[in-house]
Amino acid sequence: QKEVEQNSGPLSVPEGAIASLNCTYSDRGSQSFFWYRQYSGKSPELIMFIYSNGDKEDGRFTAQLNKASQYVSLLIRDSQPSDSATYLCAVNSVQGGSEKLVFGKGMKLTVNP
């Protein structure tokens, strides 16, 4: 069973701070890594994806990938109250020629005004 582990939450940060969310995965063959944001009662929406080791920046969001350590993280700079949501880490897994995403349990982030 391929697993994706996220830090137990919840995480609370003040407005304007940096929020750091972390994720580890067990499948060394994984090539694609995703971060989804899910507001309460809503479906997940993709906010970042990363395929190569290193950092990938998109606005206030930075995804970091270290395949050797099987670790992927998401940094949110200048956190806003609207960033308050659950963040899901997802990793692709290929088994028997079929590809699927394996999700972590999610980390609830609260940004306090």
Next chain:
Amino acid sequence: DGGITQSPKYLFRKEGQNVTLSCEQNLNHDAMYWYRQDPGQGLRLIYYSQIVNDFQKGDIAEGYSVSREKKESFPLTVTSAQKNPTAFYLCASTGTLYGYTFGSGTRLTVV
């Protein structure tokens, strides 16, 4: 606009009843997926289909069934064999490396 449509948004099931959740996409994606989400939990894979007329069991397929007769449609039936069906059900599709697109979900409650 392209997207995934799930219906109904809310569904109530009586004990011993089968219910079917609809999922339709107009994104021309080959692969479609059904996930279940329980409160405070991540997404668990029920069934997935990479191509028409073919599908595979996910991690929690017991008590569920699917069909994939058309590329656009991937309905999920929650059978009476599923003893704890109350959950948020999410359908997703993908056609590229850029992650999944999700529908808006169906919230199923047993009454």
